[in-house]
Structure formats: C-alpha cells, structure tokens
Amino acid sequence: MPDPEKRPETTPEKRFAEEWRNAAYNCFSSGHKFCREVCPVTQVTRNESWSPTAFHANVVAMEQGELEIADVAADYVNCTGCGACELRCPNSLFTGDFYRFRTRTVDLVKAVRGLAVRQGVHQPAWQRWNLLTDERGHEPVLNGTPVDQARVRDWAAGLDLPIGGETILFVDCEAAFHRTSVPRAVARILNLAGYKFGLMHEQWCCGGPAAEMGYEEQARRFARHNLDDWRAGGVRRVLVLDPHDYVTFTEDYPAYFGDAYDIEIVLVVELLAELIREGRLTPHVPVERTVTYHDPCRLNKRKGVWREPREILRAIPGLTFHDVDRVTQWSYCSGAGGGLPVEKPELTARISEQRVGKAAELGVDTLVSACPWSERPLSEAGRARSIDVVDLHELLAESLGVAP
Structure with missing residues (x-):
C-alpha cells in the first residue's frame, strides 16, 4: 500500500486543472487554431503565448506539473474577453461533431486570473485599480477623472429624477464620471417617451471589472451591496446602458445569487428600438x-x-x-x-x-x-x-x- 506521505503533492494549479481539464483538452487536442485570426490581441501582436489556444494549453501543463500560475499569469492579461474565439472554435461551430463541447475561453481566462489573485500573483495596474475601486465604491476610471460616492449622480443634475422606484437606471462608472453626456441623453430620451424610472439610493460599481481581473471576492461584495440597495428601494427592473454592466447583471449576478435573483435587466438600446x-x-x-x-x-x-x-x-x-x-x-x-x-x-x-x-x-x-x-x-x-x-x-x- 502506498505511503500517504510519499503521494504527489496536490497543488492549487493541479486542483484548478482538474476543474478545467475538459475545456483545456478539448481545445488543446483539436489543434485547429481557428480562433487566432478572430482574436483581436493575436491580430496585432502575433504572439502565440497570448492566443486562446495557449490559454488552454497552459492548463494542461499545470495539470502535468510543468507550470505554476506565477509562470503564466501575466499572459492572461492579454485577453479582452470579447468571445470571438468561442464563436469561431469548431467545438462551438460544428453541432453534433465528436467534440460535443462548447469552448469556454472567456470563463477560463477569468478563472485563471482569479487563481492568480488567490495565490498572491497580482498585475500591478489591476491591483491598484481594484484597491482604489474598493476604497471609493467606484472604478477610478482613467486619466485622473475625479471619482467618489458624492459625485455618482452629478451627471443627472437638473433632471429631477427620483430615487428608487420599481424601475431604475444603472449608470456605469465610465459614463457616470467621464462620459456624462451619455446618461443625460438616455434620461432625456426616456423622459420624452414618458418612460418612468429613478436612480439607486447608493450605487456602487457593478463589480464586473473586479471579477474580470480576478478579484472575485470584491466583485461579490459589490454585487451584494447593489442587490441589497435595489431590494431596499423596491426595484424590480434595472435599465443598463453599458454592455459590460449588462453581461455582469445577466451572467455574474445570477451565478452569485441563484433563484434569489429575480431582477429584470433591460438593455437601453433594446428598449429604445422598441x-x-x-x-x-x-x-x-x-x-x-x-x-x-x-x-x-x-x-x-x-x-x-x-x-x-x-x-x-x-x-x-x-x-x-x-x-x-x-x-x-x-x-x-x-x-x-x-x-x-x-x-x-x-x-x-x-x-x-x-x-x-x-x-x-x-x-x-x-x-x-x-x-x-x-x-x-x-x-x-x-x-x-x-x-x-x-x-x-x-x-x-x-x-x-x-x-x-
């Protein structure tokens, strides 16, 4: 009987690889690399280490004990999360073929970034960004735009929008603090149509950027705050103008809260077309x-x-x-x-x-x-x-x- 003390160590990388091995091997074993030509990063860099195929191959190598997360974490910065690789992958394209598996590169990249943060492997700008977001309740935005909780509704000055109500408009950090003319335009259009809506009592960042950069615990705390604010204000419907918020509210929040999450999410572009x-x-x-x-x-x-x-x-x-x-x-x-x-x-x-x-x-x-x-x-x-x-x-x- 093997001596338990001599069993191979189960590292965090190997435990992670066990969870993601199907996704990794389905990509690694196909060898098609159709994803490269639609990947925006690969298009401009031609760096194979930053290709969707490499992202999956690294997981195979971690399972075999050839790599640790510190060796490859920086490579996973080079992904916009656009999802083009998933659409182009034969695992997704050819329904009924022998793969019978949909590629999950976007989810894998987020998961690897999360593993890196849990292992104490940080990217400098991402770490600072999320520390500031945690401190202020909002993303710092770029180029030194002033950001703090007291200014989150400044874009709505003079519009006489109520606080709370069954339907509210959620304005992402970039639009609330930098692209303020966008939410003002949305509010004026909805008022013209006679569409009633209000604003949150205390809006924080949606948490999506933190989740994408690997700061999962922070993302969940922000999501919990926003959902609690919606419930306290009697909100049943949330209008969103930013696609990143839309993905966060329709994918991440349901994963966090399960059946308890019963908020209707409405994309403003679809509402305006209607x-x-x-x-x-x-x-x-x-x-x-x-x-x-x-x-x-x-x-x-x-x-x-x-x-x-x-x-x-x-x-x-x-x-x-x-x-x-x-x-x-x-x-x-x-x-x-x-x-x-x-x-x-x-x-x-x-x-x-x-x-x-x-x-x-x-x-x-x-x-x-x-x-x-x-x-x-x-x-x-x-x-x-x-x-x-x-x-x-x-x-x-x-x-x-x-x-x-």
Whole structure:
C-alpha cells in the first residue's frame, strides 16, 4: 500500500486543472487554431503565448506539473474577453461533431486570473485599480477623472429624477464620471417617451471589472451591496446602458445569487428600438453624417444583440449608413474590455487603431458605438484619421431634439 506521505503533492494549479481539464483538452487536442485570426490581441501582436489556444494549453501543463500560475499569469492579461474565439472554435461551430463541447475561453481566462489573485500573483495596474475601486465604491476610471460616492449622480443634475422606484437606471462608472453626456441623453430620451424610472439610493460599481481581473471576492461584495440597495428601494427592473454592466447583471449576478435573483435587466438600446417601433419615439431632426456602427463585443458576440442598434440608426433621418463587412459573429473589437486598457493601454490603442482603420475603408466620417468604454480608445484612434466617434444614444437624442 502506498505511503500517504510519499503521494504527489496536490497543488492549487493541479486542483484548478482538474476543474478545467475538459475545456483545456478539448481545445488543446483539436489543434485547429481557428480562433487566432478572430482574436483581436493575436491580430496585432502575433504572439502565440497570448492566443486562446495557449490559454488552454497552459492548463494542461499545470495539470502535468510543468507550470505554476506565477509562470503564466501575466499572459492572461492579454485577453479582452470579447468571445470571438468561442464563436469561431469548431467545438462551438460544428453541432453534433465528436467534440460535443462548447469552448469556454472567456470563463477560463477569468478563472485563471482569479487563481492568480488567490495565490498572491497580482498585475500591478489591476491591483491598484481594484484597491482604489474598493476604497471609493467606484472604478477610478482613467486619466485622473475625479471619482467618489458624492459625485455618482452629478451627471443627472437638473433632471429631477427620483430615487428608487420599481424601475431604475444603472449608470456605469465610465459614463457616470467621464462620459456624462451619455446618461443625460438616455434620461432625456426616456423622459420624452414618458418612460418612468429613478436612480439607486447608493450605487456602487457593478463589480464586473473586479471579477474580470480576478478579484472575485470584491466583485461579490459589490454585487451584494447593489442587490441589497435595489431590494431596499423596491426595484424590480434595472435599465443598463453599458454592455459590460449588462453581461455582469445577466451572467455574474445570477451565478452569485441563484433563484434569489429575480431582477429584470433591460438593455437601453433594446428598449429604445422598441419605443421607436411603438411610435413613442420618432426621430425627426436630420443628422447629416456618413456613419458605420461599431458592435460592442459584449452585445454582439456575447449576447447576440446587433439588430436593434441598426434599427435605431436606420430610423434617424439624414444618416448615410455603411455597415461593416462582418455584422454578426465576426465584428471587430475596440480592445477596451477585460481590463486590457488598465494594464496595457498601448495594446488597447493598437486594437482600436485597427478597428478605426476598418471604418476608414468604408469612407465614413463617423463611427457610432453603444459602449462608453469603447468610445475612449476609439476616439483617440479616430482623431488620427479625422473620424468622429459618437455614442448611439447621443446620436438618437440629437435626432429627437433632446440632445444635452
């Protein structure tokens, strides 16, 4: 009988690999690497260590005792969480083939980042970002924008919005503190349509960025706070304008709270398209621009939302709309997701430059987005090509005559 004292040590990496081995081996053993050409990071770096295939291969190596999390944690920074690799993977594409397994690269990357944090392996900018978020209740945002709890509703000054109620509008940190014209446009549009809503008593960050960077415990605490605030205010429905919040509220929160989570989550873009169809909103002010639309990855690739933004654009008089060549699963990424602009802003900039370059090929003067986080790096890239980057909600507000 083997001596228990001589059994191989079960390391955290090996325990982690046992949980993720099916996902890892299904990728590692296929060898197709179809995911590389749709991965925004691989497109601009050609670094195989940062490819979706490598992310899975590392787990196989950890199971075999060849790698520790400290050896590879920094590689997992290089993922925007866009999900393009999952859509392109044959495990997902070919229903009924011998794999019979859907690739879960986005979940795997989050899980590896979480393992790294639990093992005390931190990325410097991510660690500082989350310490500041924990201290302030909100993300620090970028470029030194003032952030604190007392200012979270400053964007709504003069709009006379109630606090609490059955329906509230949740405004992400980037929009609440930096892109304040976006939530103001949304509020004015909803008021024009007679759609009643309020604001939270004490809104904190959704917790999604912390979860994406591996700070799982912090993410759960923030989620618990927000859910408790909603319940205390009698909230049954939460409107969200940011795709990152939408994914957090429809995927992370249900995983945290299970059947106890019965809050309806409504994406503002889908709501606005519905209000236009019902005749409660009628764009009438011509907007003379030649535009294309940037699909936020978390709407298009992750949640399958791509029709409604185009409905809104086609309802605006004066627009000349040129669609991209990949309008559903294969849309381009801005590089602004998954914590990448926090730890590697230079890589986000390269991805955004590539995205704006694709827009320039269409001969447009404006790139329209529906994601506050994508608009910052896209705007910086757009200036070099004389292409404006405009938020979809603001564009609609202009055509409705209620622009801030």
